[in-house]
């Protein structure tokens with residue numbers, strides 16, 4: 270039996286790492302790089318005496334660098350101006366963020382709850398110091414109350430933190446964090462609703478399904494899009510149908526005008542992309558000659574007339590053959606009228622079903638007559654090179670089209 274055992278561990282100094290005091294002193298340096306190194310070492314040692322000094326690093330960063338002033342300015346000066354100043358400040362202070370990140374990590378390792386508040390205060394900058402957010406996640410449930418208070422606060426200083434606060438809550442997960450986030454879905458600020466909806470997708474818990482589905486009707490597109498994305502992530506079967514319906518509604522081309530011209534009547538719509546334009550046109554029927562339903566999109570103007578679906582003209586990218594990433598194939602028959610128009614050069618393309626050389630997806634697209642054309646696969650986004658030459662036989666007036674079956 271040793272003497273030491275008899276007297277108990279009275280001599281704390283024996284357990285002390287002599288380095289710790291020196292490192293704590295270095296934390297008080299104004300040199301952020303040295304400060305970072307010291308914080309990293311302290312994190313590895315994990316000595317509780319370092320807690321207050323590590324917290325000071327974060328609080329000094331907030332104070333010294335004028336963040337508080339920048340934020341205080343939010344209430345009186347234009348928000349954008351304050352944000353701009355803040356960004357400039359942040360760019361100048363990369364080493365400071367690295368030091369704060371190291372301090373945050375050390376605090377999370379030591380696990381002293383006193384660190385939670387300063388860490389939440391620093392959270393606004395989590396894009397520059399992701400360690401701060403990760404450290405709060407490591408604290409877990411004990412951090413929820415402070416995060417919740419910030420999320421509910423109306424103070425402009427706190428409002429700046431709403432997105433990062435909600436994201437951290439989403440990463441912490443668990444019933445308490447979920448309650449806070451579900452409550453935040455009803456916040457009057459659309460940015461809070463959006464952030465909470467995104468975070469709930471991250472929680473991955475089915476309980477979020479109902480409240481998120483209710484949010485699909487939110488007046489703000491930011492909010493209902495975030496809710497739809499999160500529902501998709503949660504992958505709850507009962508939620509899939511409303512999402513699909515929602516997505517379709519979002520992409521449905523909007524009516525612009527009905528024009529009567531000597532060449533015919535045009536019903537014009539504005540759509541988001543070629544794929545949704547084609548889907549929309551497939552649901553339409555045209556029985557009248559010289560009647561055109563046209564959907565203008567940034568990736569081509571698609572239309573439908575009595576002869577079927579057509580692409581008004583090829584989009585410039587479709588002619589850049591060298592940009593192709595794979596070779597697609599033609600796997601359907603064009604309409605005789607469409608092919609005839611292309612042969613007679615009335616149109617620079619005809620519509621036919623093509624197949625992606627990369628993922629095998631099939632869709633209808635515009636292809637040049639006896640030529641190479643680039644088409645973008647709506648499923649995997651690959652640029653496919655398609656050659657119509659080998660398929661076309663005969664000549665205008667007596668055209669043939671062959672495909673391998």
Ligand SMILES: [Zn+2]
Nearest residue numbers: 625628646649
């Ligand atoms: Zn594909």
